[in-house]
Amino acid sequence: MNKEKKPLIVFDIGNVLLRFSPARAKRNFDRLVPGAGGKLIRLIWKTRLGLDFERGRLSGAAFHRECLRRAGVRMSYQDFRRAFCGIFTPMRAHLSLLRRLARRYPTALLSNTNPIHWAHICRAFPDLGRARYPMASHLLKEMKPAPVVYRRLARRTGFPLxxxxxxxxxxxxxxxARRLGVRALCFDGKTPLRQMLARAGIDV
Known part of the structure; x- marks a missing residue:
């Protein structure tokens, strides 16, 4: 068990540290192959195939091949990956907050994501690397909100929930997370994140 006295601060990524837009992915795909965007977006975010990808059951290359086969389109892996990844915008104030907190608190990332996006965001947004424990669904082999995800986070970090x-x-x-005893905060974009953390007893 981790002997750290301070709590572990765990950040989701999408719309907490980085904004993301599936609509941008659709536009990106349509620019490459007109009419392909809608088909690919549905496969990525609305089918078992996409869920399996986020659970780490397919490689990026295998996912690309299966998406294109089902959609009936042709697109290179490089173009697919570029279009698929061109959906993120940094939430700079929140990334700055992560940087500051990571100097004084143990921090973690916990995101439902996939191998393609994970490799991209870790490279494109180096502030994410400040988190001591980077965790993602494809690495944990399960997705939030399954209780096992939070339990695996606890086991791998050594911090109790x-x-x-x-x-x-x-x-x-x-x-x-709350049902498991985690002090969990729901960020809705209205209350500043800094204020939410301060109310939770974090020295921001």
Whole structure:
């Protein structure tokens, strides 16, 4: 068990540290192959195939091949990856907050994501590397809000669930964490994140 006295601060990534837009992915795909965007977006975010990808059951190359086969389109892996990854915008104030907190607190990332996006965001947004424990669904082999995700986070970090402060924008994910004893905060874009953390006892 981790002997750290301070709590582990756990950040979701999407719409907490980075904004992301599936609509941008659709436009990106349509620019490459007119009419392909809608088909690919549905496969990526609305089917079992996409869920399996985020659970780490397919490689990026295998996912690309299967998406194109099902959509009936042709597109190089490089073009697919570039279009798929061109959907993120940094939330600079929140990344700055992560940088500051990581100097004084143990910090973690916990995101439902996939191998393609993970490799991209870790390279494109180096501030994410400030987190001591970078965790993602494809690495944990399961997705939030499954209780096993939070338990695996606890096991891998050594922090008990009751010694975490967790920020996510999905109410269902927050509720699942709370049922396990996590102090979970739901970021809705209205209350400043800095203020939410301060109320939770974090020295921001």
């Amino acid at each position: 009751t010694k975490m402060v967790y920020i996510d924008d999905h109410p269902a994910f927050v509720a699942a």
